[in-house]
Amino acid sequence: MNDRFLRACRREPVDRTPVWFMRQAGRYMAEYRALRAKHSMLELCRTPELSLQVTMQPINRLPVDAAILFADILLPLEPMGAPFDFAAGEGPVIFEPVRSRAQIDALRECDPHEGLGYVLEAVRLIRRELDGKTPLIGFAGAPFTLASYLVEGGKSSHYVRTKKLMYGEPDAWNALMAKLSNVVAKYLVAQVEAGAQAVQLFDSWIGALSPTDYATYVQPHVARILREVETCGVPVIHFGTGTASLLELQRDAGGSVIGVDWRTPLDNAWDRLGPGVAVQGNMDPLLLFAPKDVLEAQVRRILGSVRGREGHIFNLGHGILPETPVENVQFVADLVHQVSERA
Amino acid sequence: MNDRFLRACRREPVDRTPVWFMRQAGRYMAEYRALRAKHSMLELCRTPELSLQVTMQPINRLPVDAAILFADILLPLEPMGAPFDFAAGEGPVIFEPVRSRAQIDALRECDPHEGLGYVLEAVRLIRRELDGKTPLIGFAGAPFTLASYLVEGGKSSHYVRTKKLMYGEPDAWNALMAKLSNVVAKYLVAQVEAGAQAVQLFDSWIGALSPTDYATYVQPHVARILREVETCGVPVIHFGTGTASLLELQRDAGGSVIGVDWRTPLDNAWDRLGPGVAVQGNMDPLLLFAPKDVLEAQVRRILGSVRGREGHIFNLGHGILPETPVENVQFVADLVHQVSERA
Numbered sequence: 001m002n003d004r005f006l007r008a009c010r011r012e013p014v015d016r017t018p019v020w021f022m023r024q025a026g027r028y029m030a031e032y033r034a035l036r037a038k039h040s041m042l043e044l045c046r047t048p049e050l051s052l053q054v055t056m057q058p059i060n061r062l063p064v065d066a067a068i069l070f071a072d073i074l075l076p077l078e079p080m081g082a083p084f085d086f087a088a089g090e091g092p093v094i095f096e097p098v099r100s101r102a103q104i105d106a107l108r109e110c111d112p113h114e115g116l117g118y119v120l121e122a123v124r125l126i127r128r129e130l131d132g133k134t135p136l137i138g139f140a141g142a143p144f145t146l147a148s149y150l151v152e153g154g155k156s157s158h159y160v161r162t163k164k165l166m167y168g169e170p171d172a173w174n175a176l177m178a179k180l181s182n183v184v185a186k187y188l189v190a191q192v193e194a195g196a197q198a199v200q201l202f203d204s205w206i207g208a209l210s211p212t213d214y215a216t217y218v219q220p221h222v223a224r225i226l227r228e229v230e231t232c233g234v235p236v237i238h239f240g241t242g243t244a245s246l247l248e249l250q251r252d253a254g255g256s257v258i259g260v261d262w263r264t265p266l267d268n269a270w271d272r273l274g275p276g277v278a279v280q281g282n283m284d285p286l287l288l289f290a291p292k293d294v295l296e297a298q299v300r301r302i303l304g305s306v307r308g309r310e311g312h313i314f315n316l317g318h319g320i321l322p323e324t325p326v327e328n329v330q331f332v333a334d335l336v337h338q339v340s341e342r343a
Numbered sequence: 344m345n346d347r348f349l350r351a352c353r354r355e356p357v358d359r360t361p362v363w364f365m366r367q368a369g370r371y372m373a374e375y376r377a378l379r380a381k382h383s384m385l386e387l388c389r390t391p392e393l394s395l396q397v398t399m400q401p402i403n404r405l406p407v408d409a410a411i412l413f414a415d416i417l418l419p420l421e422p423m424g425a426p427f428d429f430a431a432g433e434g435p436v437i438f439e440p441v442r443s444r445a446q447i448d449a450l451r452e453c454d455p456h457e458g459l460g461y462v463l464e465a466v467r468l469i470r471r472e473l474d475g476k477t478p479l480i481g482f483a484g485a486p487f488t489l490a491s492y493l494v495e496g497g498k499s500s501h502y503v504r505t506k507k508l509m510y511g512e513p514d515a516w517n518a519l520m521a522k523l524s525n526v527v528a529k530y531l532v533a534q535v536e537a538g539a540q541a542v543q544l545f546d547s548w549i550g551a552l553s554p555t556d557y558a559t560y561v562q563p564h565v566a567r568i569l570r571e572v573e574t575c576g577v578p579v580i581h582f583g584t585g586t587a588s589l590l591e592l593q594r595d596a597g598g599s600v601i602g603v604d605w606r607t608p609l610d611n612a613w614d615r616l617g618p619g620v621a622v623q624g625n626m627d628p629l630l631l632f633a634p635k636d637v638l639e640a641q642v643r644r645i646l647g648s649v650r651g652r653e654g655h656i657f658n659l660g661h662g663i664l665p666e667t668p669v670e671n672v673q674f675v676a677d678l679v680h681q682v683s684e685r686a
Contacts, residue, residue: 265554
């Protein structure tokens with residue numbers, strides 16, 4: 001079994017730096033586009049055999065050291081009572097955005113074994129199919145990021161409605177965050193029980209908040225989730241973007257691995273986080289569009305900046321974009337292994 | 344004359360902390376909406392008498408300590424050969440995005456006295472009308488931020504085409520940045536000559552770059568602009584958002600005042616920047632939607648965090664949003680003056 005990824009999560013010595021890519025299964029792969037031509041995004045997510053197929057696409061093609069469940073962070077919203085779909089080229093659309101206390105109170109704290117049983121079945125299928133080839137990472141969206149979609153009704157530039165609720169109705173906000181946190185915690189635990197060997201909590205849009213507001217309105221909820229999930233004994237990756245000023249607060253909220261984006265130099269981030277956590281990151285996904293020499297220099301720069309420390313998982317700072325050339329992803333995975341090979 | 348703002352820019356003692364707001368003239372004011380009902384955004388910008396009128400709207404209503412020229416950072420693109428307009432609710436649209444070396448070579452390094460004479464005339468009119476009531480700030484967009492609009496054709500989520508050009512065709516990129524820098528430097532100098540008593544360089548989207556990429560692809564160009572503008576002897580505010588990891592590099596590029604957004608605690612930012620610069624910021628503009636008690640606590644927190652230092656200009660971390668209640672803007676301006684009054 002390739003346990004490089006899990007060893008790095010635990011800050012144990014590895015033969016080579018492990019590498020995987022956020023959104024490594026996705027539109028940039030012809031195999032994925034072929035499947036998507038036949039099925040909607042939600043069909044792929046909700047059909048365990050299809051989720052298995054998509055999850056395995058990068059594993060069968062690229063030398064990555066971890067598989068990540070193919071799913072979407074928004075899946076829990078539907079069994080909670082807030083159905084949505086993906087509009088072509090527009091991102092997710094929540095049919096009835098949640099903006100009032102009454103709507104928040106009406107959200108169901110669904111049992112993931114019922115409302116999200118198809119995800120857990122996918123985890124079981126993938127784990128069996130992987131058969132030790134790589135570990136499997138499960139994941140969920142963090143409550144602020146989920147709340148931003150729920151309240152805004154989709155993607156947002158300024159999070160006006162979300163922050164209005166947060167600042168203006170703290171009780172309603174906390175009720176919403178508590179409900180989301182309950183579901184997310186149970187969902188992550190259920191994924192581990194189904195076979196996920198690590199989990200990642202995606203707080204993708206948390207960089208919209210000041211440290212003060214993160215500490216006041218978000219951190220206690222995230223900490224509660226991570227305390228519950230950590231009892232499972234698997235590594236937990238705590239990820240966000242635009243987090244340069246939030247890293248210490250995120251670490252304090254929990255997670256054995258902190259995901260860092262390209263906006264913060266990785267060595268500097270790790271110095272601030274201290275030796276008690278592993279780090280994951282942090283190449284700009286746009287570098288996958290760069291010529292090989294530019295790409296190579298940046299991979300070497302990132303690896304060089306943390307050389308000699310145990311606990312680095314190479315990844316991007318955010319997901320692979322749809323038009324990315326597959327050969328560049330392959331190139332980076334190979335290069336990371338080659339450059340980081342221990343004597 | 345109210346010179347609180349200029350004194351703070353020079354880190355001289357002030358009676359009260361000066362305050363102004365990015366986009367203090369804008370849609371959140373009924374007076375502005377009334378004018379916009381009769382004129383397009385570009386008409387307002389291109390008619391000196393209208394620009395004067397809009398610039399004065401917040402001055403006549405709010406106790407702000409500086410006026411900022413009403414204009415748009417994209418105005419230089421038209422005389423450079425890249426016309427654009429504002430699509431309703433969509434933001435700017437560049438009619439023919441600039442993506443090839445040939446298109447870059449065809450851009451004109453326009454003389455601001457010709458292509459942008461209407462802005463300089465507006466500066467003269469505003470300066471006369473203000474008559475010392477407050478100082479007048481001129482401004483321009485920084486080359487990365489301008490390039491991102493030029494290349495993408497409008498606003499962007501990931502800056503795919505911009506970064507592709509930057510990484511993939513560094514010669515073309517540098518040619519584009521040099522042309523933009525030449526125009527921006529001449530434009531800012533011309534604004535000062537027309538009467539602007541300070542200028543702000545808006546590098547609004549620079550937070551999309553890693554520090555390495557900022558240092559490689561952007562900083563030299565910005566430094567060149569700021570060296571030229573600093574010979575005018577007026578304060579220069581160097582502003583960006585999402586800059587938590589870029590502050591030292593921005594300071595090294597130049598500017599007597601560094602603009603900081605809400606993502607970085609202001610005291611921490613200032614500690615890193617050192618005592619040689621003033622700071623401007625840094626409240627989340629979304630707090631203007633919060634109840635008064637929440638808003639007050641955050642204004643007091645920000646002022647308290649830098650109490651005892653000379654050279655703080657209170658502002659938001661980015662522009663006022665359209666739906667913002669005017670009374671909250673008024674409340675903040677009054678509160679800043681009241682709380683910061685020196686014994």
